[in-house]
Amino acid sequence: MKSKFQFWTFQILMIVLIIFICTKMSFLFTPIVVFISTIFLPIIVAGFLYFLFSPVVGFLQKIKIPKVLAILLLYIVFIGIITLIVNLVGPLLVSQITELINSIPKNIDKIQSYMNHLSHTKWFKWTINQDYVPLDKAKDWAMNASPGSSNTVTNSLQNIFGMVTNVALTIVTVPFILFYMLKDGNRLPKATMRFFPASYREEGLTIMEEMNKTLAVYIQGQMLVALFVAVVTSIGYFIIGLKYALLLGVLVGITNIIPYLGPFIGVTPAVIIGLLDSPFKAVLVIVVVVIVQQLDGHLISPLVIGKRLDTHPLTIIVLLLVAGKLAGPIGMILAIPTYAVAKTVILHLARLIKLQRRYKKLNHEPIE
Structure with missing residues (x-):
């Protein structure tokens, strides 16, 4: 028991020491993190589509269609279905999104009117008197989070730019990743087991x-x-x-x-x-x-x-x-x-x- 305790104690201490040393060597791991974060979304999306489309490719192979041709046919049908859905539902969806965005000022006025009415109720006054959230802190938070603050605008622009970049990268790379997943995915288990x-x-x-x-x-x-x-x-x-x-x-x-x-x-x-x-x-x-x-x-x-x-x-x-x-x-x-x-x-x-x-x-x- 004593030797086992000493063994596992030593192993845990070594793991903790390795983790501590790694935290002091961020310059080595930053490129790895950037690389993984860049390819993470395309691989996840491609893997998601792989599990959806793999049974279809298998069915097409059973009726004597070559795998590469089956994948290309699947791509054509999928693009056709997406195009059809966009043409049928897209205009209505876009109009509702536009209408919702245009109605935001009107809805904000309604919410403000409702809050003004609520602020005169006994329940609201009793809640404020309990001092759960100090009003000074609430005002500071509102000022910092307001859309007009420079930090909020800068962060929003950076987030939007990053999101657009990730979406564009995903759209471009996913079809290629998915093609090779569908083509060679059945070989992966046996290839992995060689190690x-x-x-x-x-x-x-x-x-x-x-x-x-x-x-x-x-x-x-x-x-x-x-x-x-x-x-x-x-x-x-x-x-x-x-x-x-x-x-x-x-x-x-x-x-x-x-x-x-x-x-x-x-x-x-x-x-x-x-x-x-x-x-x-x-x-x-x-x-x-x-x-x-x-x-x-x-x-x-x-x-x-x-x-x-x-x-x-x-x-x-x-x-x-x-x-x-x-x-x-x-x-x-x-x-x-x-x-x-x-x-x-x-x-x-x-x-x-x-x-x-x-x-x-x-x-x-x-x-x-």
């Missing part, structure tokens, strides 16, 4: 197959569910007469990719828009979203995704909170599939270790 001992290769291939199945089921299922939620929610918003129904419905569908928390994030703008019309309209928005989420939770998601991930809801919520704090919305989207992959790898490695120990016991070999 592992022969005794681990079979189990390694099993792990990679399980990882591919888990990610494929999750990504394909989430896309179908998000499409269902976006379409049905938009129809519901149209029925109740909510402004910008298509735009707000698409927003709910996109945020629905984030489990549990996504619907609350997506419905917030719709509730605000409805509240600016009337309190009853905001209630109708909540009713529509609740009905859609009930259909999704009890009918669509169990049929499409099932319980493939086998993860407790509390675990998912904790993962989303931590990932959102560390990496924002992208972290919340990637948290669950990353956890599912890590869980698959750990379970298979644990099974492999148990099998090896059992084999050594049966053959009376020393266990490391």
